[in-house]
Amino acid sequence: MGLLLELTTSNLFSLPPFLGAFLPPIPIDSLFSTQGIMVMLLVAYGGAMWMFLSSAPKVYTVMVSDLQVAQQFYEGLLDLPAADVPLHYYYNYEQGMGAGGLDPMYMSVNPVATGVNTADGLWYQLKKNTQLHIISGANDGNGNRQRHVCFDRDCLEELLLRVQSRRLKYKIRRDRPLNFLVKDIEQRTIEMAEVAN
Structure with missing residues (x-):
C-alpha cells in the first residue's frame, strides 16, 4: 500500500495554526496539479494587485x-x-x-x-x-x-x-x-x- 503524503496549508504556507484549523488538508499531488497551480497563481495575482492598489496615492x-x-x-x-x-x-x-x-x-x-x-x-x-x-x-x-x-x-x-x-x-x-x-x-x-x- 502506498503512503499518501499530505501537507496541510499551515505547513506549506506557514499560516498561523488557528487559520490552518479551518482549512482542510491538501494532498500534494492536487496542490501541484494544473488546477492547483492556477489557484496559487490567482491568489498571488490578487495579493500583488491588493498591494499595488493599496500603495497607490x-x-x-x-x-x-x-x-x-x-x-x-x-x-x-x-x-x-x-x-x-x-x-x-x-x-x-x-x-x-x-x-x-x-x-x-x-x-x-x-x-x-x-x-x-x-x-x-x-x-x-x-x-x-x-x-x-x-x-x-x-x-x-x-x-x-x-x-x-x-x-x-x-x-x-x-x-x-x-x-x-x-x-x-x-x-x-x-x-x-x-x-x-x-x-x-x-x-x-x-x-x-x-x-x-
Whole structure:
C-alpha cells in the first residue's frame, strides 16, 4: 500500500495554526496539479494587485476653465510640487469615471487649447500620499471668474487650508456644498466649487 503524503496549508504556507484549523488538508499531488497551480497563481495575482492598489496615492481631480491660469495658481501661489502620474492612471482609470452626471453649468462648451499638455492635465503632490490632478473642461464663472470644480469635499477643504496657510485673500460663499473665492497674483478671481453628487 502506498503512503499518501499530505501537507496541510499551515505547513506549506506557514499560516498561523488557528487559520490552518479551518482549512482542510491538501494532498500534494492536487496542490501541484494544473488546477492547483492556477489557484496559487490567482491568489498571488490578487495579493500583488491588493498591494499595488493599496500603495497607490489617493488622487483628487479638479476641473478648471484655463490650465495656464491654474498652473500659475497651484505652482505659484499654493506652491504645490509637481508630481508624476500615478501608475494606475496609465491604465485609463479616469476614463471610467466619465462626466455623465456633471451639471452642464460646470462644463465648458469650447475647451480652450493652451500651451499646457491638455491630454494629461497637471499633476501636483497635495500631501504625502495624495495627489491633485488638474484637467480642463470647466466653464468660466460669473463675471469671467476662473472656475475650479471638484466632486470631493475633502479636496477643496485641503485646498482651502493651503490658501489659509499662504495668507491669500479668500471669501467663503457657501459651506454646503463648499464654494469659495480666491484672488491670484494677477488679481483674477478663482472660484473653487464643490459639485454635489
